[in-house]
Amino acid sequence: MPRSNAPLLLLSLLPLLASAGYDKATKDAANKCCPADYMRHCMQAIEFQLRLNFRNKAAEREATICIQRELYSDDSLxxxxxxxxxxxxxxxxxxxxxxxxxxxxxxxxxxxxxxxxxxxxxxxxxxxxxxxxxxxxxxxxxxxxxxxxxxxxxxxxxxxxxxxxxxxxxxxx
Structure with missing residues (x-):
């Protein structure tokens, strides 16, 4: 019986399916606050409530503050x-x-x-x-x-x- 490629296809689509599930606030915060090369990482960090992890720690701190401000408020800081x-x-x-x-x-x-x-x-x-x-x-x-x-x-x-x-x-x- 020939082996199906369906599991491989599903695995290859997972990143697309996962990114499709981000809400508008997550996407807006990531678009405004994160460098383009870290966009996917930012959206995942926002969605799963993780820390950002940039090579440039100053940029990481700026993005973290910006994201929190966008999602909650200036006072939240x-x-x-x-x-x-x-x-x-x-x-x-x-x-x-x-x-x-x-x-x-x-x-x-x-x-x-x-x-x-x-x-x-x-x-x-x-x-x-x-x-x-x-x-x-x-x-x-x-x-x-x-x-x-x-x-x-x-x-x-x-x-x-x-x-x-x-x-x-x-x-x-």
Whole structure:
């Protein structure tokens, strides 16, 4: 019995079928924000809520910010975005999180343009059952977004102090 070429034909059509399923918002954001040579990658990253991965990291950051702005709003950038990425450093080198689960979750959420900003915040806040560092992350975000209150400055000082104490006391802190 001759073997059918139908499975091969179907496999060759999958990329076309997949790209046909993108909604208008995804296509519009990718067209406006992504370089032509990364268009397909951008649409997939938007659709599947993944991080972009460009060789040029500055272009990647610009595209990520642009996509999030197009899909959600300018205000969404103040919640969680590449703009607040360095706030993830509050989770780095946490002696109670040796695998950097919260740090990695924060970075991935910050750099995934198509995840809703409120969901990004939930991912970061819920990266572990007891997330003591999240208050420092929130303080950092407020500070970056211009809330230069005395309380924010105190939190910044407390963050530095907590990091220094953790280094002195070691992994049981």
């Amino acid at each position: 103040n919640v969680v975005s590449p703009k607040t990425l360095h706030c993830c450093n509050v989770f780095a080198n946490d002696p109670t999180d040796r695998n950097n689960v919260c740090f990695n979750a924060c970075q991935n959420a910050s750099l995934s343009a198509s995840i809703k900003p409120t969901r990004k915040l939930a991912i970061i806040r819920e990266c572990r059952e007891t997330n003591r560092q999240v208050k420092y992350f929130d303080s950092c975000r407020r500070y970056i977004n211009g809330a230069n209150t005395f309380k924010d400055l105190l939190m910044k000082t407390q963050l530095k102090y907590s990091c220094d104490i953790a280094k002195i006391k070691g992994p049981n802190y």
